[in-house]
Amino acid sequence: MKHQLYEGVLTARDAKRHIPHPFTVPEDAVRLTLTLRFSPYQVHNATNMLTLTLFDPAGFRGAGHRGGDEHTVQIGPATATPGYEPGPLPPGEWIAQIDTHMIMPGEPVRYTLFVEIEQGAPEPVSAPASPRRPVARQGPGWFRGDLHSHTDHSDANRSVAELVQAARTAGLDFIFLTDHNTVSGLAEMQSMGDERLLAAGGIELTTFWGHALVLGAHTWVDWRFRPGAGDITRIAVEAAAHGQLFIIAHPQSLGDPYCTGCIWRYPEMMPGVAQLVEVWNGPWAGDSNNEPALALWYDWLNQGLRLVATAGTDTHGNDDYAQRPGFSIVYADELSEEAILRAVRAGHLYLSAGPTLHFSAQNDAGRSWTLGDEVDQPATLTVSWRDCPPGAEARLLANGRLWTAWPCEAPGERRWPVTPALADWYVVEVRADNGELLALTNPIFFAS
Ligand SMILES: [Zn+2]
Ligand SMILES: [Zn+2]
Known part of the structure; x- marks a missing residue:
């Protein structure tokens, strides 16, 4: 068993940094355990946030993006703490990186990072997940x-x-x-x-x-x-x-x-x-x-x-x-x-x-366009809808401005002939009676 302890003090000026802590993994390593502890955690109404990213000699080996003032990471050939990748532990220089997402002004943050390396016979590796x-x-x-x-x-x-x-x-x-x-x-x-x-x-x-x-x-x-x-x-x-x-x-x-x-x-x-x-x-x-x-x-x-x-x-x-x-x-x-x-x-x-919406454009020759498409000629916009709650309103917007609105509680369909000169893009919104959005289409674009 090998151990290594790191300690540090961070202030608000250390926020948004990546602080590397290198350590050497020997040939016969079978399990690594890293423990990061820091204090204080709560500062006024916010929390300090440090996370750990791990790199083996070949590159990324996992990250634990989560809150808390104590992070324990175990990593071995068959299992690992979620966020980290299980697998062989290649010998050489590894890096435990502390990511300082938030360090609030005021009391400095004191941390310890303890790295423990178990050596011996490797644990059996189970079958990989099915493809x-x-x-x-x-x-x-x-x-x-x-x-x-x-x-x-x-x-x-x-x-x-x-x-x-x-x-x-x-x-x-x-x-x-x-x-x-x-x-x-x-x-x-x-x-x-x-x-x-x-x-x-x-x-x-x-x-x-x-x-x-x-x-x-x-x-x-x-x-x-x-x-x-x-x-x-x-x-x-x-x-x-x-x-x-x-x-x-x-x-x-x-x-x-x-x-x-x-x-x-x-x-x-x-x-x-x-x-x-x-x-x-x-x-x-x-x-x-x-x-x-x-x-x-x-x-x-x-x-x-x-x-x-x-x-x-x-x-x-x-x-x-x-x-x-x-x-x-x-x-x-x-x-x-x-x-x-x-x-x-x-x-x-x-x-x-919740609401189901269909929004398309058609020309007289039977050609049609769907969401995200560009229309380059006069066409008819068609909106159909269902599953709107009582009081809901459907709205057709042209260039982001309200063109027309109608109650949509009962299922239905509406059509409007348009030309490319009228607007560059149209979307349909459905909003509840309190104004909250219930559905939104991507645009149908027009090019003149
Ligand atoms: Zn996000
Ligand atoms: Zn997210």
């Missing part, structure tokens, strides 16, 4: 699902199996696991899908200056950079080149000191190369400030920037699906990760906490 099903269901259709969710691999209190069960209970067709700064839950996640549920994943890039979902990323994405350095743009471009989706998450959420990095603060990506933005995070009237996020998206559309709007529940607990969050309803060629990502990228989706 994923690339295609859950053949054939095109509208698929309803969640693009943003968490488990105990980061800061939620439930397992991957419990998340998947919640998705099944809610009747979802797909769910993407997007834990903070780790992909350690994805192998198990993907093994749990079947023909009823596509279990897919990515990562929530949780930087100190903004969060972004990278859907379809199955390996770690390095998040240790600052605004203005060019990294965020490079990551978005690389994600797009690999068929992944880079989505700016909850851009107008509360930020520091309550939620470090939760508000989007990348001036080079307002929206820069970004092609997607999560305008609906969790329940509409929650802490994520969805209404300003929607206004920001409308503003970008009016600048001629054709970003796609997405919804993600950001679920961290089993009750969240009962709080009527927004889901994404996607028209895809089949139910597979690749097809869902392609369809979302094309804007073929609407967002809804």
Whole structure:
């Protein structure tokens, strides 16, 4: 057994840093245990937040993005603390990195990091999780699902199996696991899908200056950079080149000191190369400030920037699906990760906490366009709806301004002939009698 103890004192000026603690792992290591403790935890109404990221000689080995003033990480050939990757323990220099998400002004933070290395005969390794099903269901259709969710691999209190069960209970067709700064839950996640549920994943890039979902990323994405350095743009471009989706998450959420990095603060990506933005995070009237996020998206559309709007529940607990969050309803060629990502990228989706909406355009020759498409000629807009609650109102917006509104409690359909000169883009909103958003389409664009 080998031991190593590190101690340190941090002040508010050390916030948003990555502090490496190197240690040497010998040839015959069979288990590592790291324990990080720090104090104080609560400061006024906020908490100090330190997390641990682990690197082996080959690179990323896991992260525990969670609160608490004591973090214990165990890692061995067959098992690891959620957030970290089990597997062989290669000898050489490892790094235990303390990420200082929040250090409040006032009393300094004192921490200890204890590293314990057990040596001896390795534990037996069990069979790997069964491989994923690339295609859950053949054939095109509208698929309803969640693009943003968490488990105990980061800061939620439930397992991957419990998340998947919640998705099944809610009747979802797909769910993407997007834990903070780790992909350690994805192998198990993907093994749990079947023909009823596509279990897919990515990562929530949780930087100190903004969060972004990278859907379809199955390996770690390095998040240790600052605004203005060019990294965020490079990551978005690389994600797009690999068929992944880079989505700016909850851009107008509360930020520091309550939620470090939760508000989007990348001036080079307002929206820069970004092609997607999560305008609906969790329940509409929650802490994520969805209404300003929607206004920001409308503003970008009016600048001629054709970003796609997405919804993600950001679920961290089993009750969240009962709080009527927004889901994404996607028209895809089949139910597979690749097809869902392609369809979302094309804007073929609407967002809804309940109502069903269809919004399309047709010309007299029988040609039709759907959400996300561009129309270059006179056409008829068609909206049909059902499942609106009493008092709900459907609204057609042209260039972000109200064109017409009508009560939608009874199912129905409406049509309007339009020409490209009238407006550049149209969306349909459904709002409750208290003004809360219940459903939102992506735009149909017109080019003159
Ligand atoms: Zn986030
Ligand atoms: Zn999240």
